[in-house]
Amino acid sequence: MKAYLVETPLLNYRSRSIQAILAARGWAMLLPFERIGAAYDFVRNDVAFGYNRADDIPATAVLADGYGQCNTKAILLMALLRALEIPCRLHGFTIHKGLQRGIVPEIVYGIAPDSILHSWVEIWFEDRWIELEGFILDARFLKSLQTHFAEQGSSLCGYGAGTDCLDAPAVTWTGRSTYIQKTGINQDLGLFNSPDAFYRQHEQAFHGVKGLLYSFVIRHWMNARARRIRDGRVPAIPGGSHAH
Secondary structure (H helix, E strand, C coil), X not given: CHHHCCCCXXXXXXXXXXXHHHHHHCHHHXXXXXXXXXXXXXXXXXXXXXXXXXXXXXXXXXXHXXXXXXXXXXXXXXXXXXXXXXXXXXXXXXXXXXXXXXXXXXXXXXXXXXEEEEEEEEEECCCCEEEECCCCCCHHHHHHHHHHCCCCCCCEEECCEXXXXXXXXXXXXXXXXECCCHHHEEEEEEEXXXXXXXXXXXXXXXXXXXXXXXXXXXXXXXXXXXXXXXXXXXXXXXXXXXXX
């Protein structure tokens, strides 16, 4: 298990800001189940759903931003878990871009790559690996989607969600796996000891001008749309919603 507790450049859990959180909240004094839950709930709800400048940024940068998506929130969660002596690893995937429709402005949706890098965290707990993905959407954001689509069915692929049980998704830490984007997955990229290893082999399909546009313009547009959704203003998708 030592390989799953190592600090890395991305999982920089000995940094001052991460150690300050652990000290202030006293998580290290909790039992393992509660330690996992505390870190998980923090990343899920204290770190809002949003888009950082890149996927491969250190945990401290995600913490400083105060928001993140699947990949960046996974980095922060792994850093917190390793600091709390909970072994963890990264499972890499790609998801179809349709899962991001409604967040990605329609004017640029067409130029987005069909497949987008995705990841979740796997923890070693009670002699088994448990998959954690349900931390991506903060509770307020998820509640807005649930309210908006309450009369349209329990399956949704869009607005950052990929689930067949939107009304009651498995997003709460109970000692079992959690998911919120699983149904959007279209390729399994395998297991990695760290996000650093994952990003050495894979990178998001945004290059050159598109990459600059994403980092400096598009993601801010996406974050503004995420804030509107969090406030209960869910934008329509041309041709109707993806809920059914």
